[in-house]
Amino acid sequence: MTRTPLRPLARILNARQKGENPDSIERENLRLRHEVMRDKSRGSAQLRLVVLALSFFGAFTLIGARMGTIAASEPVEPRTASAGTEIDAGRADIVDRNGRILATNMLTHALYVQTRDLIDPARVAKELAAIFPDLDEKTLLRRFTDGRSFLWVRKVLSPEQMQQVHEIGDPGLLFGPREMRLYPNGTLAAHVLGGSSFGAEGVNSAEVIGTAGLEKFEDARLRDPAQAGTPLVTSLDITVQAAVEDVLASGITMMNAKGGAAILMDVNTGEIVALAAGPTFDPNDRPANPTSGDPSDSPLFNRAVQGVYELGSTFKIFAASQAIELGLVTPETLVDANAPMYYGKFKINEFEGHNYGPMLSVSDIIAKSSNVGTAHIAMMIGGERQQAFLKSLGLFDASPVELVEAKGAKPLRPARWPEIVTITAAYGHGISGSPLNLAAAYASIANGGIKVTPTLLKRTEPMQGPRILSKAVALQAVGMMRRVVTEGTASLGDVPGYAVAGKTGTAEKTRKGGGYIKDKVVNTFASVFPANDPKYVLVVTLDEPSENTGSKPRRTAGWTAVPVAAEIIRRAAPLLGLRPQVEAASLDGLVAVKN
């Protein structure tokens, strides 16, 4: 478009000659230009107005159509019950290996208030506060009258409380049926079961969801409506579990420990027959998760699974059995055990500065728990093969057991593996694992060398895992462990009739920033019984124990964990159906009464 100048010179000059005002030419041009502009904007405005009109028409049509569809649909009676999807409340029971109940459901009621139906809110608030001492009358009354129409008062009621609320007799007080999770055995197997709480809540039902332990790990299975009628069968045995918990609790008290854990596992199937941790809690009244401080100080902390400790000398048997398997030594081979041993700038000592050397047989190294001897064996094996063997025992990975807590408790090991780590790892230092990791590894040796995957669910068949040791070597390893009890560090662990074998372990706790704390130890006794035909592995771990009957506190596993383990075996073995093996010699003087 050619733009007309506002003051074309020719016309201006012309006008000046005629004596006209040239400004009028400019004004005229301005007016024309303005008109063009207006026409243009009017054109676009026309289009946009039509767009607007169409969108309004569309919107009104939409509202009309929507009105039509609603009007055409069937009216729904305003129901007093909750609308929407029904909450599925069925949750399968959990039972022990013999079908005895560990967790079940109980029908109870929740209390809620429809404030609009309340006749006398003040009286209701007063009487409710009298029934439930933890409710405050003023708070209740304020909530009844602040305009809300609906209010939950209690999630579960006892039958007595329900009757008392009935007797208030106000139509605004209503009960909603609830399936409540009940653990009839109280604290028994608390750390295995974990706990549960209400998820989505409606007036008619509320879903129960697992919050910890087995309840959470198997939540989907337990809530599956198709399997609601089939209880979840665990590998636990209630009677054994009770015995183990009982002994462990008194052991923790007697040994002045902060806590402890005990795991009893079937070596052939990997089933955990009992798993206890102390201190414990009641899953019916599960304490709140700790928000501050060390989580291991809470009773919710499952030391058996979550406690990742340096397990000390219990690892020595792994080095010894691997060396035998590789043909490097036999149990009778003499190995340099001259203490102290120097490796670079590191000095490797025996317990309390002993020297068992200069030479010890492999079997004696285990029995006396010689660090130096084990170090020399480990150097024979070498780091690569050692790592592969420890990994095959499951000591590098979080335990696959059916507890949610297990996933978070991954064993700790150094990122790099120089020879000094090979040496320290051989006697269980610089590498940490949970007692459950250790129990599975011992079970793998005790059952004749088949790798064991631990489980809390009942298994009917023995493990079909890969072989990690030949049967003969596994037997020799158990034999060496038997010597630990008969003539070594675990002499307090002998239980007449149940040839106990095992290995002690004492490790100082590590400081957060690095280094060890002198007076705080973790004592572990990993045992296998009966030694001649191993059936069970028992791992007992005590956290910061101290045996104070002597002149000075004793903090070695032989004095703390071993007696506790022995007592557990004494009580649990008969419950497990093991017959005590009475020596034939005692029959010598007797004559069978037979005719």
Next chain:
Amino acid sequence: MTEMVYGSMPSRVSEPVIPRWWRTIDKWSLTAVLVLFAIGLLLGLAASVPLAERNGLDPYYYVTRQAFFGGMALAAIFGVSMLSPAMVRRLGVLGFALSFFALMMLPIFGTDFGKGAIRWFSFGFASVQPSEFLKPGFMVVIAWLTASSQDLNGPPGKFISFALTVTVVLFLAFQPDFGQAMLVLFGWGVIYFVSGAPMILIVTVMGLTGVGGFAAYHSSEHFARRIDGFLNSDVDPRSQMGYATSAIQEGGFFGVGVGEGQVKWTLPDAHTDFIIAVAAEEYGLVLVLVIIALYATVVVRSLIRLTRERDPFTRLAGTGLACIFGVQAMINMGVAVRLLPAKGMTLPFVSYGGSSVIAAGITVGMLLAMTRARPQGEMADLFRRGR
């Protein structure tokens, strides 16, 4: 002869006011508005009786009052629609100044009637809600500013109008009255759109809104759940929305019969925000569709008539007034059918409320003044086309 020599007797050059008004007014829109008003009275007979009973008043107390205010509203419609656009502009600007001042005074002298938002001046016998009166005047001011910016060497009207809008919106949000704030913002947006907002800006804003909504829907589970819940969840039958929905369902196509409705007894806002539910229950879908059609007639006809308008101010003011009128009705009914989230907004002319009905009268009066038929220089266009 005398006349031929001395010219005619002084006589009126223009037509008399009322015949010219009748000839040029948009009779369809006027009729639609009058019918809406009549429907409002009819529904008031049904919906406000429970309220009067609750407040211990004469059953037809609110109907009488509504008829009285309605009379004032009708007077406003006729009076204002007879004015010329220039006169509407003058009075509109004055009215805006006055009501904006009143709005600013609300925090000091206003009352909230125990509803949590300070929106009213109470005079004992009646109360006034300044934000209702603000809207028509505001639209006129915005249209004036925007139109003046289209003059050569005109003031920066678009910028000033935007600043003014933000101020008013802030004052309304402060009450808080987000519904009216959104309405005012929408009115400004429509005027800006018709006055020639750059297409790039519109596309960008729409695109950003779309992308933002999409991103929010996919990144925030909470947001997605809110949207899904709003779009397709079953409504809780004991909420206001639930009662409104079931009232529409009860009514069906032809209603349960005059005076037989139940929803008015349960819904506290049956006479204002949910009057459409009362209409649907007692008179059925038929009446609801009639009401919707009447609003659509007013809005769509006015907008179409405005496409012929040459004067930018008239065009823009008419657009703004028609749109806020239509959108207010749309939001009210959209809430009742759950197309929109709950927002307290009255249905113009139909809902009970003195300020609301008089302000609606002024709005429609101004709108009718803008859409009157005027010579638009079509002949000049024809001649120009030949050039």
